[in-house]
Amino acid sequence: MPGMATQTPLAAVEPLKVACASCNLRELCLPVGLNAGELDQLDGLVGKRRPVPRGEHLFRNGERFEALYAVRTGFFKTCVGSEDGRDQVTGFQMAGELLGLDGISSDHHHCDAIALEDSSVCVIPYAQLEELSRDFTVLQHQFHKIMSREIVRDHGVMLLLGNMRADERLAAFLLNLTQRLQARGFSPSSLVLRMTREEIGSYLGLKLETVSRTFSKFQDDGLMEVKQRQLRILDQAGLQAIVNNSRC
Amino acid sequence: MPGMATQTPLAAVEPLKVACASCNLRELCLPVGLNAGELDQLDGLVGKRRPVPRGEHLFRNGERFEALYAVRTGFFKTCVGSEDGRDQVTGFQMAGELLGLDGISSDHHHCDAIALEDSSVCVIPYAQLEELSRDFTVLQHQFHKIMSREIVRDHGVMLLLGNMRADERLAAFLLNLTQRLQARGFSPSSLVLRMTREEIGSYLGLKLETVSRTFSKFQDDGLMEVKQRQLRILDQAGLQAIVNNSRC
DNA sequence: CGCCGTTTTGACTCGGTTCAATGCACGTGG
DNA sequence: CCACGTGCATTGAACCGAGTCAAAACGGCG
Structure with a gap:
């Protein structure tokens, strides 16, 4: 494995x-x-x-x-x-x-x-x-x-679900995930998802197709590599910029 | 007053x-x-x-x-x-x-x-x-x-923000509000909103126009009376039905 | 009265869903 | 070892619910 x-x-x-x-x-x-x-x-x-x-x-x-x-x-x-x-x-x-x-x-x-x-x-x-x-x-x-x-985390998720667009949601999700992995001694840039697109979508209030499309878009934009569940973050700052800017 | x-x-x-x-x-x-x-x-x-x-x-x-x-x-x-x-x-x-x-x-x-x-x-x-x-x-x-x-309440809000349509969200919100008012000895059917349409919208992940339109629709459907912030629930069961049914 | 914040309503746009087809990875059994 | 099945992921095209922009109406207050 x-x-x-x-x-x-x-x-x-x-x-x-x-x-x-x-x-x-x-x-x-x-x-x-x-x-x-x-x-x-x-x-x-x-x-x-x-x-x-x-x-x-x-x-x-x-x-x-x-x-x-x-x-x-x-x-x-x-x-x-x-x-x-x-x-x-x-x-x-x-x-x-x-x-x-x-x-x-x-x-x-x-x-x-x-x-x-x-x-x-x-x-x-x-x-x-x-x-x-x-x-x-x-x-x-x-x-x-x-x-x-x-409770604070939940309020953050509410903000995400109530205010953010699909790409912002997914970027925020990825950054949160890598940050938590990093705190546990794992690489902040290379990770294997343990959940399906549908589960990510359910968490983020999106359909699985939207999650998939957004992954593809991030890849096209050079922000990350996506091979099924194997991910590599290429531009963390770029993802952060997506989360921060409501319009750009 | x-x-x-x-x-x-x-x-x-x-x-x-x-x-x-x-x-x-x-x-x-x-x-x-x-x-x-x-x-x-x-x-x-x-x-x-x-x-x-x-x-x-x-x-x-x-x-x-x-x-x-x-x-x-x-x-x-x-x-x-x-x-x-x-x-x-x-x-x-x-x-x-x-x-x-x-x-x-x-x-x-x-x-x-x-x-x-x-x-x-x-x-x-x-x-x-x-x-x-x-x-x-x-x-x-x-x-x-x-x-x-x-925490349980927050998870309920996540379900609402992640899965429900505008009318379902507003119906769920109204039922929650009247239930809490009732627990405090107020009428379950007649209430005065303390918040603006924009604040309701922010809570429910909707724009104020959508909240307003949905109120109007509920009124047209005979579910409630809406006079600005003065509300009267005419058909509580009807609102509950909207919350329960994903498709109908 | 006239101002101003709020609400309502209409017309148009768009992001995300839906429906559907195809592709990919992996396990299982012939 | 390959054929097949299965679950998951990707991609496309059409559609629709909610957002956006704009205008008008309402209600409260100085």
Whole structure:
């Protein structure tokens, strides 16, 4: 599988049990700012890891909410659906990001979380997290920050969906994706998409054909190379310019 | 001011100091589930009320985050803006709803909050709220629920912006608005809008002309009466049907 | 009264959807 | 090993919903 090489520089097959203290996602995940003793306690709480094969649900809309999940390896999407068949991808989650925050509101999940490749998550029982965060103010604050960050992210997506044209949306999406990959030690210019054109389209409020056409246009304009899901960003500044300028 | 009558059945000019325990928004706001002693403590925390005249900012994007605000009376909008001039209304807040949650993520506000009519808010210093919620698990849980509910709401808006047509968006907006007004003891069928067509359009990802036209269409179809900002819902089920059916 | 912000309405344009055909990569079984 | 099937991606052509531009009407207020 040479195509995946650019996105798997870190441990290939890691042991099932990795303490938060020695987890390479420590600085992106819930434990930010915790000292050694606190990390130990958090470890006691995060008892289980859970593998989620590609295409499988981590949880479904309507299921009872009991735990949050931290992505350890792999890649997920979350989607909400309405009574009539429509559904909307609300986000893509990669290593270190938290899934399930929507479930707190009513003790039931409000979206589906689906693995886009073979993945694994750390299970964080929510009742215990609340308990522990009463003792560790740093953990409490970090948790609140993560929830707040999700709200800020959502507002950014609203801006994108409400105001931007197709090319602006896709450019913003690509920049966001590469930035997050870069924060995890991957190349900011070369990446392999884990999702289909249709899933990108659903997230961006576009049809898959529009996504495809816009990729082609970016390629024609020399901004990037597109070979199916294998992408190479050639002109990051050019993409940024598309996002910034409403008219040009 | 006869036009406002339908939306001011409760206390006209209330005293500046109202304890959470005797606040009529108790069941919609942060204090849900707290006992008498806990309410007292929360009251100690929520020291100040702050009036916000129509058109004024409660807070601005970039300002230091120090407190959350509970709407006591009046009506607000929140909006985010991008570098280039675009901006997007991310929500409308009425009595009992919390403002400022986005600020937790980085100690700075990420949006503007603006009063759409003369309003007042309860100031909830955030550091003290974190502290108090370490002692009162009910308060802690209620606060988490409120944040989570905002995330769920945002995902609903994404679905709306990503998948729905103009008439579906406006119908969904009207139903949401009347439902929230009803929860506060107002008529579910008669209401006065506090925002302009442009603000509605910004929230729904539409231009003001489209909002206006769609109102006119709903009126022609006998679903509602529209006299400028004075609305009367004649066929709630009809609006619901528009939201549910993607094609009809 | 006359101004001004807001709303309504009309005519035209255009970006993105829809429908449809073709191409590409990959796995599976003959 | 190649033929075939399947899912995903690309591309084209026609169409349509919402945007744009412009003008007129409404309502509130100095």
